[in-house]
Amino acid sequence: MGEFLSGLSYFHFIRPWCLLLVLPALLAWWLTRRRLAPRWQKPAGMADHLAHALSLDGKRGKGLLPVDAVTLCSALIIAGAAGPSWTRVPNPLVAPTAPLVLALEVSDSMARRDIAPSRLDRAKYKIQDILDSRTGGRTALVAYAGSAHLIAPLTEDPDVLNSFLEGLLPDVMPVPGNNATLAVGKADTILSAETSPGAMLFVADEIDRADIPGLQSYLQNDGAPMIVLLITEDENAAEELRGIRGLRVVTMTPDDADVQAVSRHIDAAYRAALAADDRQKWEDRGWLFFLPALLLSLLWFRRGWTMRWGAGLLAAALFLPAGPSHADGLADWFWTPDQQGRRAYENRDYAEAAGLFQDLTWRGLALYRSGQYEDAAEIFDRLDGADALIARGMAEIRQGSYREGAATMQQAVDLDPDNALAVRNLEIAQAIVDYVNESRRESSADDGADEVVFDEEMEEGQEAQPIQTQQLELQAAEQWMRTVDTRMQDFLKIRLSLEAEATE
Structure with a gap:
């Protein structure tokens, strides 16, 4: 409960000026209620309590009327349009889970x-x-x-x-x-x-x-x-x-x-x-108010509740041009494709999210998370800004285009030198390129041709053959295991002892 209340402490409206629409809605409700108030006069010569008990009109206007439901529904819609929010939209180029x-x-x-x-x-x-x-x-x-x-x-x-x-x-x-x-x-x-x-x-x-x-x-x-x-x-x-x-x-x-x-x-x-991060946008949660308004509107189909202007709305709907029809399921009635994609993304179904997103940034990120790095790089290539360059560079590195990835990261740094993420990723990309070059030179000088990973005729300025960084790490680990017969416990003991001596 404490965490829930802490989250609500950030509650605010993104568009608070929309709340001013509540005033005319309340005024219309009051005027309508006043007009529907019973106009009743006591018969002459009758006691007040008897006249009130025998009168049916005395009970009019005290129950729930259609105007009450309409006003409440309008208030919920206005509150949703004002953009209630208490959470930020996470940066799609940053992991959705805290380090x-x-x-x-x-x-x-x-x-x-x-x-x-x-x-x-x-x-x-x-x-x-x-x-x-x-x-x-x-x-x-x-x-x-x-x-x-x-x-x-x-x-x-x-x-x-x-x-x-x-x-x-x-x-x-x-x-x-x-x-x-x-x-x-x-x-x-x-x-x-x-x-x-x-x-x-x-x-x-x-x-x-x-x-x-x-x-x-x-x-x-x-x-x-x-x-x-x-x-x-x-x-x-x-x-x-x-x-x-x-x-x-x-x-x-x-x-x-x-x-x-x-x-x-x-x-x-x-x-x-x-x-608390002012760089991120607030997430609009107005749909939470629209859902109860939608349920409340079902009362309009109750006998005696149908509004006179319902026929007008129906007539207007018949003359409006029809939009393209969709048969994608019930979800399309309530959520936009981007909202459906966001739900699939949060459920870590990245392949499905990539097919749902219309927002290019989120679609590119979903493609990247699902391992479709080439398609992700093409999407990010259409976008502007340092963040898009960073994402494109990461996708290029993942698919083995290390030099292209390093060059893209360099463009991001040139565009935004203060971007810490771009600087850090440039260092990593450059380190991978240096590792590829060094491994190629060592492989070329090694007599054991069976373990050559790169093309020996490749010039240093050319692109290395696509390989996965995990493969390089695995090969290094296997070579270390072949040459050193020890346990992880012994390795850590030696390593930590050396670190302690270096700090003394």
Whole structure:
């Protein structure tokens, strides 16, 4: 209920001047009601109470009249036309799910087995459930004990995070302890580089009292929203944390109720941050008022309620030119193609959404999300602006046209040098091109022709053959696994030790 009320705190009308139409509607209602008021006079020589009881006209005008329904229906239509809104329209070129930094406590206390199979294992299970619920969301993983380390940057692939989760044990952490303040700093660095608002999720058995002032200071200074999932069966462990303003605390449950609560908090934090972003348009929700007005209008078919002007409307409808007919189903009666496409997009049915959208930006994004990168690039090529160039460049990179993608990103940066998303994507695109060139040179110099990926006769200025970035990562991982016989736990232990030494 608190999240619902928080969302309603942004309620306003996009076109408030439309509400002035309520005044003539009320005036017409009052005049009509007054005209229909009974004109009755008491017969001479009769007591007032008897005259009133014997009169049928005395009861006229007290029930619900057609004019009342018409006025209420008009008021609802006027309110809908005024554009009620309390949420922003998310940028279609940005992921619809908030980026999330998962901070996992990997201390000695997390190895306790009072919660089967252990606190740490249970925390990993909960994290996997959260990742499964974040389809398409970008998530980073931070591990902390006496020191904090970025284990995996923001990624949409949960398998990458799951592979690192398996190797996270207390003995891989170079410094023992439980310093959540360091994890906050590490997570804030990640989220500060993002253009869309994100959130932090701490998964721990407790937050040390020494870290509470740091958390309070961070949240009071407009830091990213923070959620804590406590892996403990002690209900009192959350009491002190719940006193921190802005901190959402969820305690572990044997079912997935805690995971659902965490997901709601993340979504609420994203919506709140989006509502505060003046760069995004407000979402018009006037249709919510039109639906009850439509249902109320059904009363006009009731016997004795039919308006005299109903015949006039019917006659006008017969003489109006007929528009093109549609037989796409009942949904076309109530929602526009873009609204239907938006519903399909939010349900992650991107292929269907691409066929429904008439708005080119949303259609291009739906094509991109459904993997139709070439068609998406053609759509974005018709649009103007840096955002369209960024989207086109991303589609070109996805289909393997790395140099074209880098060139398109460069155009976006030239058009809008202050666009952080364009600058970041240009760096990534250029890094892919450099990787392709370097891999081509190494492949050309390698005697093992069986593993050549690129055309050896290709000049450096030519386009590389289309390959997927995931294939490059897979080949690198396979080569590393062939040359290094170790476990993820050992790898993380060496890596984190080197990071700790470098910071000393």
